[in-house]
Amino acid sequence: MLSRLKLSHLAAGAIVVLVGYTSSVAIIFQAIEAVGATQAQANSWLVVLGLGMGLTSLILSLWFRMPILTAWSTPGAALLATGLNGVPISEAVGAFLFCGALLTLTGLTGWFERLARLIPDALANALLAGILFQFGLSAFAALGEDAALVGIMGATFLAGRVMFPRYTIPAVLVAGCLWAGFSGSFGDLEALDLSISVPEFVAPAFSLPVLIGVGLPLYIVTMCSQNMPGVVTLRGAGYTPPVSASLTVTGLASLILAPFGGFAFNLAAITAAICAGPEADDDPKSRYLSSVVAGVLYCLVGLGGATVISLFLIAPKALIAAVAGLALLSTIGNSLSAALSDSRGREAALITFMMTVSGVSFFAIGAPFWALLMGLVVNRLFNPSKPQPVRACPVP
Numbered sequence: 001m002l003s004r005l006k007l008s009h010l011a012a013g014a015i016v017v018l019v020g021y022t023s024s025v026a027i028i029f030q031a032i033e034a035v036g037a038t039q040a041q042a043n044s045w046l047v048v049l050g051l052g053m054g055l056t057s058l059i060l061s062l063w064f065r066m067p068i069l070t071a072w073s074t075p076g077a078a079l080l081a082t083g084l085n086g087v088p089i090s091e092a093v094g095a096f097l098f099c100g101a102l103l104t105l106t107g108l109t110g111w112f113e114r115l116a117r118l119i120p121d122a123l124a125n126a127l128l129a130g131i132l133f134q135f136g137l138s139a140f141a142a143l144g145e146d147a148a149l150v151g152i153m154g155a156t157f158l159a160g161r162v163m164f165p166r167y168t169i170p171a172v173l174v175a176g177c178l179w180a181g182f183s184g185s186f187g188d189l190e191a192l193d194l195s196i197s198v199p200e201f202v203a204p205a206f207s208l209p210v211l212i213g214v215g216l217p218l219y220i221v222t223m224c225s226q227n228m229p230g231v232v233t234l235r236g237a238g239y240t241p242p243v244s245a246s247l248t249v250t251g252l253a254s255l256i257l258a259p260f261g262g263f264a265f266n267l268a269a270i271t272a273a274i275c276a277g278p279e280a281d282d283d284p285k286s287r288y289l290s291s292v293v294a295g296v297l298y299c300l301v302g303l304g305g306a307t308v309i310s311l312f313l314i315a316p317k318a319l320i321a322a323v324a325g326l327a328l329l330s331t332i333g334n335s336l337s338a339a340l341s342d343s344r345g346r347e348a349a350l351i352t353f354m355m356t357v358s359g360v361s362f363f364a365i366g367a368p369f370w371a372l373l374m375g376l377v378v379n380r381l382f383n384p385s386k387p388q389p390v391r392a393c394p395v396p
Helices: 007-022 025-035 039-062 074-083 089-109 111-114 121-144 147-161 167-185 209-237 241-262 270-278 287-306 307-312 317-340 343-358 367-382
Strands: 069-071 265-267
Touching: 007 167, 007 270, 007 317, 025 039, 025 074, 039 069, 039 241, 039 265, 039 287, 069 074, 069 241, 074 209, 089 111, 089 209, 089 241, 111 209, 111 241, 121 147, 121 209, 121 270, 121 307, 121 317, 121 367, 147 270, 147 317, 167 317, 209 241, 209 265, 209 270, 209 317, 209 343, 209 367, 241 265, 270 287, 270 317, 317 343, 343 367
Parallel strands: none
Antiparallel strands: 069 265
């Protein structure tokens, strides 16, 4: 397997970890603060979250030879940041265990996989394009923050697409890092936390109000706002994801790591799109190697704990936004093309896309769920005699 590794695999894996942490680690800190964790417990969360994502990504990618990536539940962390105020950490752990049990049961029963098969691929591609749209847009919006840095990265992207398309994104990342280093855009290196972090066990306690008020909503937002987009991301890239097995693996990881701070793991969507797209590899059969690289890096980051996290946080925000957006441009374009190619489902796909981009949420459930629900209703209304999913789009 090592002999088949390419620079594009290494670059995609590195970008995944960079984007995965910098885009939402601040929310994790807020959740940790809300529950009143000690510094040792906070460091434990960072360790097990990294190890959990890394190990589950490695297991699923190597097992199924697909670019299957997992992530912590970002909307779940946002929910915890507001819902754990005044809740003892032991009862919070009990809620994490309850959520993990529900996730595992969902995977073992297979009902979610059967539900996912009912989604037309036009809507799946529209949903994926909507989820990724803000990341693509942020690459251009970052011009207002650091025009020189993003301009150099953009010029490198255009030159790479013409002269060395397979290595475009690695070149963009290197160019951005070099310019940021020379211009002094990186943060203060003295702010690095060099402490060694180890997992710390917290005995769970179970409170019915906390289980219902925290554990159940955590399960719902993880399923609707994370696992569903994760499924359609792989489907949009032309893969048939092993939904039930993936949910079982992430559910078990949540159960095992909950007492140490691993509140919920799920299928990734945005970072998975980086590994599942053509920028990672021209050959769809070997793109899984990029998710293997990401899994290894996640484990290393987890073991590094607070040191590596603080290193990520000093990176220029414009650099992160630009490299993520440029890496996802091809996937966004392919998804939109596939979503709107069939005139019979164009209205439903466009509504799904626009609702996803809106970012509107209700009852703590994000826009992707409501966009998919609205798209399914419109698709059924306009195509009452064709409830079957349309033919999957080819792998780009």
